[in-house]
Amino acid sequence: xxxxxxxxxxxQKYAAGEQVSFSLHRPPRRxxxxxxxxxGRHSKIVSLRTTDKKQAKAIDAEIRSRFQRAVVEGIIxxxxxxxxxxxxxxxxxxxxxSSHKKYRSVxxxxxxxxxAEVHYVKRQNIEQYKQLLIREGYAPKSIHEELCVLHSAxxxxxxxxxxxxNPLDGVxxxxxxxxxxxxxxxxxELEALFAELEKQARNGRREHSDIAxxxxxxxxHCMNYTGIRxxxxxxxxxxxxxxxxGTMSFVQTKTGKDTLIRIPxxxxxxxxxxxxxxxxxxxxxxxxSTTGNPVTDNSLNGAIRKALKNCGITKKSPIHAFRHTVAMxxxxxxxxxxxxxxxxxxxxxxxxxxxxKPVLPSRADVDAAYGQGSRKGHANMEExxxxxxxxxxxxxxxxxxxxxxxxGILSVCQESRPSS
Numbered sequence: 435x436x437x438x439x440x441x442x443x444x445x446q447k448y449a450a451g452e453q454v455s456f457s458l459h460r461p462p463r464r465x466x467x468x469x470x471x472x473x474g475r476h477s478k479i480v481s482l483r484t485t486d487k488k489q490a491k492a493i494d495a496e497i498r499s500r501f502q503r504a505v506v507e508g509i510i511x512x513x514x515x516x517x518x519x520x521x522x523x524x525x526x527x528x529x530x531x532s533s534h535k536k537y538r539s540v541x542x543x544x545x546x547x548x549x550a551e552v553h554y555v556k557r558q559n560i561e562q563y564k565q566l567l568i569r570e571g572y573a574p575k576s577i578h579e580e581l582c583v584l585h586s587a588x589x590x591x592x593x594x595x596x597x598x599x600n601p602l603d604g605v606x607x608x609x610x611x612x613x614x615x616x617x618x619x620x621x622x623e624l625e626a627l628f629a630e631l632e633k634q635a636r637n638g639r640r641e642h643s644d645i646a647x648x649x650x651x652x653x654x655h656c657m658n659y660t661g662i663r664x665x666x667x668x669x670x671x672x673x674x675x676x677x678x679x680g681t682m683s684f685v686q687t688k689t690g691k692d693t694l695i696r697i698p699x700x701x702x703x704x705x706x707x708x709x710x711x712x713x714x715x716x717x718x719x720x721x722x723s724t725t726g727n728p729v730t731d732n733s734l735n736g737a738i739r740k741a742l743k744n745c746g747i748t749k750k751s752p753i754h755a756f757r758h759t760v761a762m763x764x765x766x767x768x769x770x771x772x773x774x775x776x777x778x779x780x781x782x783x784x785x786x787x788x789x790x791k792p793v794l795p796s797r798a799d800v801d802a803a804y805g806q807g808s809r810k811g812h813a814n815m816e817e818x819x820x821x822x823x824x825x826x827x828x829x830x831x832x833x834x835x836x837x838x839x840x841x842g843i844l845s846v847c848q849e850s851r852p853s854s
Contacts, residue, residue, distance in 0.1 A: 437483065437493065438493060438496050438497060438500075439549075439550035439551075441469070441480055441482065441493070441497060442497060442500055442501075442511070442550065442551065443513055443550060444480055445469075445471050445480060445497070445501075446511055446512070446513065448471060448478050449471070449473055454471050454472060454473050454501070455471075455472045456469050456471055456472070456494065456497065456498060456501075457469070457470045458490060460487075460490075461479070465485045466481050466482060466483055466484060466485055467481075467482045467484055467485070467486075467487065467490035468480060468481050468482060469482060469494060469497065500551075509595055509596060509597055509598060510594070510595050510596055511551055511552075511553065512551060512552045512553075512591075512594075513550060513551060513552075514545065514548050514549065514551060514552050514555065515550075517596060518541045518545065521587050521590055521591075522534070522537060522538060522541060524590075525537060536583075537583055540580045540584065541587075543563070543566070543567075543580075544584060546566070547559055547562040547566060548563075552588075552591050552597050553596060553597045553598075555588070555597070555601050556601050557601050557602075557604060557605060559601060560581070560584065560602055561605065563584075564577060564581065564605065567580065574608035574609065577607070577608050578607050578608055578609075581602060581605065581607050582607075585600065585602035588600040588601060588602055614750055615750075616750055616751045616754055616755050617749070617750065617755065618755060618758040618759040618762045618763075619658075619749070619756070619759045623745075623747055624658065624759070626745045626747065627654075627738075627741055627742065627745060627747065628651070628654070628655075630742075630744050630745050631647065631650065631651045631654065631737075631741050632651065634647050634737070634740070634741060635648050635651060645724050646723070646724055646733070646737075647737065649721050649722065649723060649724075649729060650729070650737040650738075652704075652708060652720075653667055653668065653721045653734065654738065654753075655701065655704060656670075656701070656720075656721070657753065657756035657760075658760070659697065659698050659700070659701035659760075660695060660698075660701070660760065661695075661756065661759075661760030661761060661764075661778050662682070662684075662695065662757075662779070663686070663687070663688060663754075663757065664731065664734060664753050664754070665687040665688060666684055666686055666687055666688075666693075668721060668728040668729045668730075668731075668734075669684075669687065669719075669728055670682070670684065670719065670720040670721065671717055671718060671719055671720060672709070672714050672715070672716050672717075672718055672720055673716040673717060674720075675697075675705065675720060677702060677705060677706055680696060680698075681694055681695065681697060682694070682695050682697060683695075686779055691779065693779040695776075695777050695779065696777065705720075734753060735752075738752045738753060757778065758788075758789070760778065761774060761778060761785065761788070761789045762789060764777060765789060765790065771785050771790065
């Protein structure tokens, strides 16, 4: 099969999308059998690498069958790996670099279980790929997302005429599990976490380890005081920080938006000490790794999970939880939602959806919002007050009260009606 795939790929490259024909023969003074490929007035000889005539005929029949099938189905025979490379190249300008990296990872894994040509990819190959992900311990959500990526790719293959069917159609996908909310840190958890981080920094086995843990601590303090995302924190440079005005200005990695936020005074003082210890240039990183490059996500995740484990704290998305902590802290302090959104570099809708929980207001608050002005102008105030008081009565009393009030209002209207 591998030999046939090689020959077919070589013929496709030579054919360049044009119609070709074949003849099987063994040239004089040569032991191996060959196929001569005719493309218009030109031809090319391809070795089958076998001296066995029976085997050569079998290979010839398979090659003819593949190309004939492609003609019958009205598709263009295309190498699977080449197609995915073209598809990824087209996606490079459409999606974020982080998403493109994920797409590349999906393609690399999927190619392990796929035939050499796109139109030979069947549902069975996709099922093999899904089982591969399950064996490797992928979560249902991750499997669902990877199958969605492949479905998009094969829809593009159908559009280009490389296949007539999408092999993802009909493949069952694991249902997404409900997303567990990220919970903010309590003050007690923050105190225990940073105490453990300081302990790890003091007990480092090497100077390299001490420096690394100190950087991790400063990064976690940054996210705890400002709420910026980890992708932005690790890339901060000193020209992004204004210690005089107590602000940070940067372009968000996730959204690409220019963002200006305020730094709490308590953290400005910590940043001043960090600046004095580094004596940096404006383009230097605020939180450099031991190599001088931005700290990696894996390093930060490993550090905080180790510290939380030692503290006996379980936390979903422990780094992103700092952002939730800041949001809840600001909202709890009474800051308006639009100011919290500006500080976090988010939209008001995102803040409301993620952090503001709906709570039924008290009756006193609702009444205070309307005040006394809306009560003016009622013809019969005593009767209207009686009508408002029926909320605490039984259903039977409510009906009687409504009838009495209605009759009272009608009598007042009749008395005030001018005589004809």
